[in-house]
Each structure stands twice: as structure tokens, then as C-alpha cells.
Amino acid sequence: MNIAGWKCCSALIAVLALTPLAAHAGKTLDLVRQQGRVACGVSTGLAGFSGVDSKGNWSGLDTDICRGIAAAVLGDPGKVKWLPLNSQQRFTALQAGEVDVLSRNTTWTLTRDASMGLHFTAITYYDGQGFMVPKQSKASSVKQLRNAEICVQSGTTTEKNLNDYFRAQGAKVRPVVFESFEASLKAFFSGRCQAYTTDVSSLVSIRDKEAPKPGDYVILPEVISKEPLGPAVRRGDDEWFAIVKWLVFALIEAEELGITQANADSLRSSPNPAVQRLLGSGDDSGRLLGLDREWALRAIKAVGNYGEIFERNLGSGSSLKLPRGSNALWTKGGLMYAPPVR
């Protein structure tokens, strides 16, 4: 037992120690081109962000970012290898080189950015943590959830926010923490907890897709935290970091310039230099990123601009009907702002 335990332990340490070495050989872009696919870490199923249908097709805002990357880098939005990851596996999968980009409704925080061997690239969704309760609940405000039992999934920023918020109120809560997303939902919908907490957009998605009767649940008005979500890449590869970051910016810039999936081709001859630069008919913006000049054009033709991606997956074109809110362009009162593509 003793010896076997040590053997097992050292084997595990060996795996931990050697995996990054193996994965780190060669730049991510070269590896992606060589393998002909982008390995994309997504959620295990969250409608609107990364959800899978009965035929195994992934759709959502997070998955569209990966498709956009594949279109820009490989010329084919279909060349994505999807890796569904739960919230505990996600960072290890990225660190170990299992995925090239983690596009999985993941909150950008200092700890994660500075100490987990990864870099967040850009923000694709401005979210905040909220609470869902059954309609007949006595609580109509989060403040009334003192001492309540609250179902939550482990491995998220929400566990800590939950505590911070109630501590500031001088109150306590009793979290019931589940490893799997599905179990946490099942427990809540069977009435184990008085409330369920996660990001508001996820709450809307959960209520719409997972609740036995969506009308039986309400989302409380308070939002207790900032949860900026966005794709992350491994540290140590600045070129890949720049590609993912500018891909997101290009999609936002495209919306600002009025370039859509439908008109992208025809706008190549637009007199506007900014449009020309983005679509590759003017200055070559792709060369600096190690790509060709039509990288952004292909991405926009594959998934549309940011606004189109939003409306299709989360907004008016989806069953979630989320308002743009903070995710509108900065010119329309939102926070979406891309540095100039030039």
C-alpha cells in the first residue's frame, strides 16, 4: 500500500512535470497550422455561450469566437476541435496544452491572469453575478437571503463573491457546493436550496433551457459582482495571444464600421480606409499578426460581427432574449470598445 501509494504519487508528479514540456514545443500558431485545427476549450453545455445540440453541433458566443479564430488562421471555421471542460478542469487543460484557447464563459480576475500561467485576451461579454429563486420564495431581494442555503457550482468565482457580498452585509450564507453543473441545477430545481447563484446571463440560459417550468423562477434584481468574460490563452506565446486578442477586436470593430456577414465582400471596395484595412483591401493588417491580409474578412464572413454574434446566440435571435446592456458598442452607451485596427 505504502509503496504503491508512492509510485502512484510520483507517476502523477511526473505527468504534471512533463506534460507542459511536451506541449510547449513549437509556437501555438505553427502547431495549429500543422494539426489543421484549433483546440477550443468550451463549457459542458451552457445555451447561448457554448451549447451542443442532439447532432453534436456546438453553438454560442464562446464557440463563435473559436470558429472566428479557425476561419482567420486556417481559412475554415469548421476546423475546430471542441473540448468540453468543467470549471475545475479548464485552467489545467489550458496550462497543459490540451486546448489552444479557452473560450468558456470564464471571468477575468487578477489571480487568474497573474498566477495561473494564462493571459486573458479581451472581453467578449460583460456579466455580473445574480441570484435565481423560486417564484413563491419569500425573498424578493438578495438582502433577504440571509442564512439561506444557496446552490452553487464549485470552481467558479461565484463562491468567493457570494461570501464577500454577504459578509459586507454582516450576514452569513450556507453554500451547497456541487462539482458538476448538472447536479447543482438538479439540486436547486428539486428544492434543496432557497436560491441558485451564478452569472446573470447563465441564470437566464438555465431558466430558459433547464428549468422544469421557466415561469416558476425569478431572477432577483441585484447584481453583486463584475464578471467580465473572455477567451484566455497560455502564457509564453505572445504571437498567439495577439491573434486571439485582435480577432475579438476585429469583430467588435466590424460592428462599429457596419460590416456584416452579408455585406463584408461587397464592402471591400468601400472608400473608408478603416473598412479597407479590416477587410484586407487596404493596408495589410494580417502580416503583422503572422496571418494573411484577409484574416478578419474570413472571420466576419464565418460568424458575423460582434453584434450579429450576440443577437444570434443571446439576443433577439435566440430564445434567451438578453438585452445588449453593457455589451452594446461604446457609441451606443455600452462598454464594447476595440482599439483601432491599424
Place this chain on the structure above:
Amino acid sequence: MRRPFAEFRRHASSRAFCYQLLVAGLALALVWLLVEQTGAELRTRGIRSGFAFLFEPAGFSIGESVLDFDAAQPYWRAFLVGVLNTLRVALAAIVLATVLGLCLGACSLTRNVLLRGLCRAYVEVFRNIPLLLQLLTWYFLLAEKLPSADAALNPLPGVFLSKSGLAFPWGGEVPAAGDFGIAGGGAVTPEFLALLLGLSGYGAAYLAEIVRAGILSVPRGQVDAAAALGMTPLQGLRAVVLPQALRLMIPPATNQFLNLTKNSSLAVAVGYPDLVSIANTSLNQTGQAAECISILMAVYLGLSLLTAAATGWYNRRQLRRGH
């Protein structure tokens, strides 16, 4: 004239000792190399490493705890709460599984066909369904079928059973209905209950087989002798058969207790804050996977060695008494 080298070759025991020392040294060097390598790799990849995080405030709450736990307290205390929660459920499950296993094992050998059939059926069913499925079944049965806290079942005065768990009088306090559920007295959550039922129900099936084998290993003549002395079957079992059977039952039972303790790590599936659950949360807050996993391994190894030592001591005592 004495030649030290020949002396060394002749002495098998000292030779063996030297070889063992060499192997142990090599093993240690290998472990050290791997730890060094991991640390260096983590540093170059910009991943924080080391155990300093254990002294930083944890920042998360824990649903149930034997100790008082506050989010401002450090990670090491959160781990301690996790260990105690694991021990709490494992010990309770070991006691319950032992009692249940003894009854089931004994009843598998009765002459009453119906009783024997029921016990055999229990053993076969519970032994052959994966523990994780049993846990989830218990948990969702409790969470789904019990009434909500406002309409808690009240089978005995001061005892409430609801989706929020089992509340009972404890420390001179009697539970009563509060704002969100039942407050006061002692309470265990449905997560604890599901884990306790699952672990002990599963463990009992294996223990029943061990008990049955132990009893069957006692020669038939011993039972007849007890009967000839005018003992009832129960007296014979207690005074003649069990003391002899026990010696054979202890080693395999130790194995079962170890399994049960380690199986308690399935708690994460049903939301019980055991050591694995706390380590998972810590791992995610700090990103220090290697450290959290090594703490987990060390604790489970330690618990297993302790359990083995305790039952080993009991086993030796039984053997001495027997001769």
C-alpha cells in the same frame, strides 16, 4: 586475518540492508527530482507554486463544519474543516456499516428462508450497483421527496426532517422553525445523510460477506458443541462462534474500512463539503493544482495508514487473546 569484504558477503542480513538503503535513496532522489522539475516548470510557465497560500485568507464559506469556520480564516483551516468533515462522515458510516454488516452477515446464515433470501438479495443488489449511482439516488430521493423546510416532517417532538436535512435536539437546544428552515439544536444536511446512507449501505454489503465467510470458517463441531452445552443459537454465536470468527474477519474488514474512507471522496457529487470538495474550491481560487492534489494524497494516505495501524493493533490483540 579477517577480510571485511568477505565478511560483508557472508552476512546476508547486512548485505540486504545496504541494498535496501540504496533503493530507498534512489527512490527519494527520484521524488526530489520530480518535485524540483515540477517546481521549475511551474515557475517558467508563470504559475505560482509553493505552500505559502495556505496562510492566506480562504475567502469562501463552507456549508457545514464541525469547527467554526469563517471566510477570513486561512486556507489551512479550510483544509482542516474538510478533513474533519471527511472523518465525520467516514466514522459514522463505518459504525453504521459494521452494525448493518454484522446483522446482514448473521442473517444470511439463518434457517429462516425468507429472512435469508432478503439478506442475500440486499447483499447482491447493493454490492453490484456502483456507489456513485447509489449516492446520487439517495441524494435526489432525499432532495426530491422530502417536504420543504416550511412544511418539515415532525416524526418525534423536536425532530424535523425536510429538504434542509435532519434537525434534532442537541446540547440542550430544541430546533424550531425559523426564517429559512429550521434553526437551533443539532442538524445534519441531506448531503451528509445521502453520503452516510450510500457509504454504509454499500460497505455493509461487503462486510456482510466478510462476516458470513468468517462465521462459516468456524468448524461446524464448535456450533454443535455449544448446542450440546445447552446454549441457544444466539448465545452460541456470541460466546463461541464470533470470537473465533472475528480473528479471520479483521484483516478483510480493515480493507473495507479503508475503502469506505477513500470512497467518501465521492462526496463532491452530492455537494457535501468533504476534503476533496474543499481542495477543489481552493485549487480553483488559487490555481495551485499540484499543491492541493498533493495535500489530498498525503491526507488520504495518512488516514489509510492510521486506519490500518489501528485495526492492526486490534488484530494482534485478538490473536494474542485467542492463543
